[in-house]
Amino acid sequence: MSEEGYELAYIQEAFRTNWISPNGENVDEFEKQLAWRVGSNAAAALSSGTAAIHMALKAIGVEKGDIVFCPTFTFSATANPIIYQQAIPVFIDSDEDTWNMSPEALEEAFRRYPNVKAVLVVHLYGLCANMDAIMEICRQYRVPVIEDAAESLGSLYKGRYTGTIGDYGIYSFNGNKIITASGGGMLVSNNEERIAKVKFWSTQSRDPARYYEHSELGYNYRMSNIVAGIGRGQLHVLEKRIEKKKYIFEFYKKELSDLNCLAFMPVDEWTKPNYWLSVVLLKGTISPLEIIEALEEENIESRHVWKPMHLQPYFKNYDFIGKDVAENLFAHGVCLPSDTKMIDKDLEKIAAIIKKVVNSHAAI
Ligand SMILES: *Cc1c(COP(=O)(O)O)cnc(C)c1O
Numbered sequence: 001m002s003e004e005g006y007e008l009a010y011i012q013e014a015f016r017t018n019w020i021s022p023n024g025e026n027v028d029e030f031e032k033q034l035a036w037r038v039g040s041n042a043a044a045a046l047s048s049g050t051a052a053i054h055m056a057l058k059a060i061g062v063e064k065g066d067i068v069f070c071p072t073f074t075f076s077a078t079a080n081p082i083i084y085q086q087a088i089p090v091f092i093d094s095d096e097d098t099w100n101m102s103p104e105a106l107e108e109a110f111r112r113y114p115n116v117k118a119v120l121v122v123h124l125y126g127l128c129a130n131m132d133a134i135m136e137i138c139r140q141y142r143v144p145v146i147e148d149a150a151e152s153l154g155s156l157y158k159g160r161y162t163g164t165i166g167d168y169g170i171y172s173f174n175g176n177k178i179i180t181a182s183g184g185g186m187l188v189s190n191n192e193e194r195i196a197k198v199k200f201w202s203t204q205s206r207d208p209a210r211y212y213e214h215s216e217l218g219y220n221y222r223m224s225n226i227v228a229g230i231g232r233g234q235l236h237v238l239e240k241r242i243e244k245k246k247y248i249f250e251f252y253k254k255e256l257s258d259l260n261c262l263a264f265m266p267v268d269e270w271t272k273p274n275y276w277l278s279v280v281l282l283k284g285t286i287s288p289l290e291i292i293e294a295l296e297e298e299n300i301e302s303r304h305v306w307k308p309m310h311l312q313p314y315f316k317n318y319d320f321i322g323k324d325v326a327e328n329l330f331a332h333g334v335c336l337p338s339d340t341k342m343i344d345k346d347l348e349k350i351a352a353i354i355k356k357v358v359n360s361h362a363a364i
Contacts, residue, residue, distance in 0.1 A: 007233030014225045024225035030232045031186070037235065038153075038161040040169065040188035042195035045223035045231070046202055049150040049172025049185035054081035055198045055221065056146045056168040056187055057118060062087050066117035069109050071101045072308040073326035074122045078148050079309050087117070091310040093322020097266055099329060100129035103137060105322040110141055112321065119145050123152035123162045124306070125335075126178070126245070126276035127265060131157050131165045138166075146170070150185070153178055154242050156272040163188055173231050178245065178276050179238050181231035184223045244340040245275035248347065252278050252336060255351035259358050261286055278336045279305060281329065286361050288334045294357045295337070300350060305333030 014026055027045050035043040046052045062068060064086035070079050072091035082089045092109055095102035101121050110116065119138050121129050129147075138145050145166030149155070152162040153171045163169025169188045173181035189195050200206075205218030223231075253264055265279040282288060288304055295302045307330050310320035337350055 005233075006236050007230045010229030010232045011226055014229050024228070026225045026228035026232055027223055030223070030228040030235075033232065033235055034171070034186055035188055037238075038164050038169070038188060040164045041190040042188065042192040044187045044195050044198045044202065045228055046185045046187060046198075046221045047223055048183060048221075049148075049170050049174065049177075050077045050081060051202070051219070051221040052170035052172075052185040052187040053078065053120070053146065053148060054084050055202060055219075056170060056189075057081055057085050057087070058201065059168065059187075059189075059191075059194045059198055060118045060144050060146070062117050067113050067115065069106065069113075069116055069119045070309065071120070071122045071124075071326075072310045072320060072322070073099065073306060073329060074124060074148070074309065075150075075306055076309065076312065076314075077150070078120060078122055079315060082120075089309070089315065089318050090116070091308070091315070091318060091320040091322075093320070093324075094326045094329060095130070096325055098130050098268065099127055099266060100124055101134060102322060102325065103130055103133035106134060106137055109321045110137065110143075112319075114141065116141070116143055119143055119166075120148060121145060121166060122148040122150075123155060123157075125265060125279050126152045126155050126274035128152065128155055128157040128162055128268070128271040128273065131162075135165065144168070150174075150177065151276045152274055154238050154274040158270050167191070168194075173227075173234070178241050178274055179231070179234035181223075181227045181234060184227045184231060241340055242274045245278075245338060246273075248338055248340070248342065249275045249278045251344070251347045252280075252351065255348070256280070256354060259355065261358055261361070262354075275338075277338045280334055280336060281332045282334065283332065284361070286358060288332065290357050291334050291354060294353050295350065298349070298353060300337055300353070302337055303335040305329055305335060 031043040066087040073094040093105040147166045147169040149163035150172035155162045171186045173184040202221035205216040207213040263281045308326040
């Protein structure tokens with residue numbers, strides 16, 4: 001079978017066996033295989049990564065008025081489920097070494113909010129947060145940790161997969177992620193009892209009775225068997241995707257490393273990222289927008305890095321702990337095109353455009 005051909009076979013199987021409802025072979029198999037792949041005891045396949053974060057917060061018991069620490073440098077989908085639970089996010093700055101949650105800022109946050117209920121950690125762009133330091137602090141305060149590994153499926157931190165180091169981990173299979181099922185998410189944990197509870201909540205909390213009986217609030221968050229079929233097929237290409245993403249990063253690095261007004265995202269030697277996106281920081285007067293617009297003229301899409309949550313109008317009234325690290329990343333960061341379908345010629349063209357913008361600055 002061709003490398004990308006598994007998806008159709010699994011979907012056809014779903015139709016053949018009439019399992020197009022949320023219960024079926026593809027859902028069970030996708031959960032089993034993903035849990036096995038990352039080394040977790042149990043998994044719940046859900047409708048999105050956002051739903052998985054929501055269910056993780058609920059599994060921990062986060063309720064109205066509880067405080068949850070959350071990185072400021074992330075996509076809003078990390079923070080929104082805190083609000084769904086009517087809890088209170090406190091945003092934590094990044095550090096320069098990892099671009100992810102700063103352990104120093106986290107310690108400061110614990111001093112100010114010792115009664116915090118949960119800590120959300122993100123592994124942005126496939127890079128790993130400093131989990132040893134973060135886990136040590138959280139264990140000391142006995143506060144559970146959720147890892148948002150939506151962008152870092154397959155990234156290794158000291159030999160362990162991101163998403164399996166804390167108490168709960170989530171992955172996303174949205175269209176833009178390293179593997180995609182057209183949508184969907186997964187919650188993993190070694191706590192099998194809690195994962196079973198999440199499956200209960202996410203199928204409308206139906207009590208075991210002959211009729212529809214509900215003693216708890218329910219959600220329609222379960223992954224469909226068709227989506228799970230695509231996800232199962234995509235697991236076969238994860239390793240190849242990571243290889244290509246790494247190739248793209250190394251290519252940019254080789255082509256652009258002599259430009260001293262440009263720095264690449266930090267890849268620590270004890271981590272093996274999935275290189276979901278290749279991200280650079282611009283130094284000096286050159287702005288992300290100049291690069292983005294120069295590429296746009298050639299119909300090539302690139303993006304700003306995430307705008308920090310504490311700078312978002314919606315979240316502006318919540319506390320922020322840290323300095324200006326995330327804000328600086330936002331002011332100077334660019335996500336370079338990282339599509340795995342690109343060939344060397346595409347990458348050469350992109351590098352040439354970037355060099356031209358940078359050199360025109362040097363000439364001024
Ligand atoms: C994509 C993403 C999510 C949400 O995943 P969905 O499946 O789109 O709901 C959460 N956190 C981060 C950091 C993401 O990039």
